[in-house]
C-alpha cells in the first residue's frame with residue numbers, strides 16, 4: 001500500500017504533483033490586499049470544495065471507465081483545482097502579519113504549506129517547470145527494458161520486471177532486469193537538475209530556503225527539527241533492523257553463496273523488489289524451516305465462496321464494531337468491487353469521498369485472497385477518516401499530518417489478527433503461539449525492511465534541493481545513503497552516467513516520501529495505544545481492537561479533528577503522547593527480535 005496515490009485527498013496539494021501543467025499560465029498569485037482574511041478564507045474554502053468535487057467526479061469516471069475522453073475531462077478538472085490551490089497558497093502569504101483568529105491562522109498555515117511544488121512568478125519559467133515534471137513523469141510511465149534488438153511488446157514493462165524480481169531466483173536474470181529498469185532514468189537527469197533550480201526559485205519566492213525546506217515546513221515544527229525527529233525515530237528501530245538484516249543476509253548467502261558477503265551490504269537485486277524496500281517476496285528463501293504453520297485465509301475465502309462484496313462487509317463490521325456508523329447505501333451502489341469484463345479500469349485500490357461529505361466509495365478489483373482482505377480494511381480506513389472530518393471547513397478536511405491518513409488504515413489492518421478472524425467467524429481455531437515467529441517475520445520483511453528506504457528518498461532530495469549535493473554527485477550520494485541506512489549495494493559500479501534515484505516513481509513525479517516513514521512508525525504507536533485502551537494485555541501482535549467501544553471512541557475523536565489542529569494534538573487525543581514514538585514498533589516485534597538474535601549467534605551483524 002506504500003506509494004499509493006491516495007485519491008481521498010482531492011483537496012489541497014496531492015494533485016499538484018500530478019498535473020503540473022496548470023501551474024504555468026494562470027499563476028496569478030496576485031495580491032488582494034484590500035480583502036480581509038475572513039473573506040479570503042471563505043472564498044478559498046468554497047472554491048476548493050467546489051473544484052474538488054468536480055475533480056473527484058471526473059476522476060472517478062476516468063478511473064472506472066478509461067477512455068481518451070474521460071482522461072481529458074479528468075485532467076481538465078484537476079488542472080482547474082490545482083491552479084486554484086496554487087493561487088490560494090501564494091495569496092495566503094499576504095496575511096502573514098495580519099491580525100486574525102486562531103482558526104483563521106491555522107487555515108492560512110495549512111493553505112500555505114499545501115504545495116509540493118511552487119512555480120516561479122516568471123510565466124516562462126513556470127511553464128518550463130510544468131513541462132519538465134510532465135516529461136519526467138512521461139519518461140517513467142513509458143519506461144521499458146528492451147533487450148538487444150527488441151521493441152514493442154517484447155520489451156519488459158515495470159509490472160513484468162516487478163514480477164521477475166519477486167519470483168525468479170536466478171541471480172544473473174535478476175541483475176539483468178534490475179539494471180534494465182534502471183536504464184530508463186539517465187535521460188531524466190538533466191531535466192531533474194533544471195527542475196531543482198526552478199522549483200527552488202518558486203519556493204524561495206514563497207519565503208522558503210528551498211523546496212526541501214518547504215516540504216519540511218508542513219509538520220508544525222521548524223524544518224531542521226523535523227529532520228532530527230526522523231533520525232531520532234530511526235535510532236529507536238535501528239537495532240531491530242540490524243537483526244533482521246543480518247538474518248536475511250545469512251539466509252541469502254546460504255542460497256546464493258559468495259555473491260552475498262558475510263558481513264557487507266546485501267546486493268540490492270536479490271531482495272525481491274526493485275528498490276529493496278519490501279523483502280516479503282523472498283520469504284520462501286529466508287522463512288523458518290517448514291514455513292509458518294498458519295491458517296490460509298485465502299483458502300477459507302475460496303472454499304466458503306465469500307464474494308468481494310461480502311469481504312467488504314467484514315471490513316465494514318470492523319468499523320461498526322468500534323461504534324462508527326455503517327457505510328451509506330450509496331457506498332454499496334456506487335463502489336467498484338470487481339474488475340469489469342467490458343471496459344478498462346484502474347485496478348489500483350483507492351478510497352474516495354466524492355462530495356467531501358458522505359458520498360463514500362472505493363474502487364478495487366478484489367480477489368479472494370488474504371492480501372485483498374487486509375487491503376479492504378486499509379482502504380475503508382481512508383473512507384471512515386474522510387467521513388469523520390467532513391464537518392470541518394474544507395481546508396481542514398485532511399489528516400493531521402500526511403503520515404496519519406495511511407497510518408489509520410494500517411492500524412486497523414494490524415488488528416486483523418488470527419484471533420479477530422476467529423471472532424469474525426472466518427476461522428475455527430486461531431493458530432498456536434508457536435506460529436507467531438513465521439507471521440511476525442513475514443510482516444517484518446514488509447514493514448520493517450521498508451523503514452530505511454523510507455528515509456533515504458527524502459534525505460537524498462533534501463540535500464539535492466539545498467544544493468549540498470550537486471548534479472555531478474547525484475548517484476554517488478544516492479548509493480552512499482542506501483548503503484548507510486539500508487545496508488544494500490548495487491550489483492555493479494554505478495557512476496554518474498546513471499541516475500538511479502530516477503528509477504523510483506516518487507522522484508520524477510515529485511511526490512514527498514517522508515510521509516510513508518511516518519505512517520510506518522505511527523501505525524504501531526496507534527495500535528499500542530488503542531489495544532491498551534481496549535484492555536488487551538496479550539503481546540501486541542496478538543491484540544485486536546475489534547468490538548471495543550473505548551478504542552473506537554478514541555479513534556473517532558482523532559479522526560474528527562482532521563487537520564484543524566497541529567498534529568501533536570491529534571496524536572495526544574489518540575495515544576496520550578505528544579511525540580511520535582517508534583518504541584511501539586520495537587515492542588510489537590520484540591518476540592521476533594529475540595528469535596532473530598538467537599539465529600544470528602556467531603554471525604556478523606551490520607556492514
Ligand SMILES: [Zn+2]
Pocket residue numbers: 001004006378379382405406409
Ligand atoms: Zn492507503
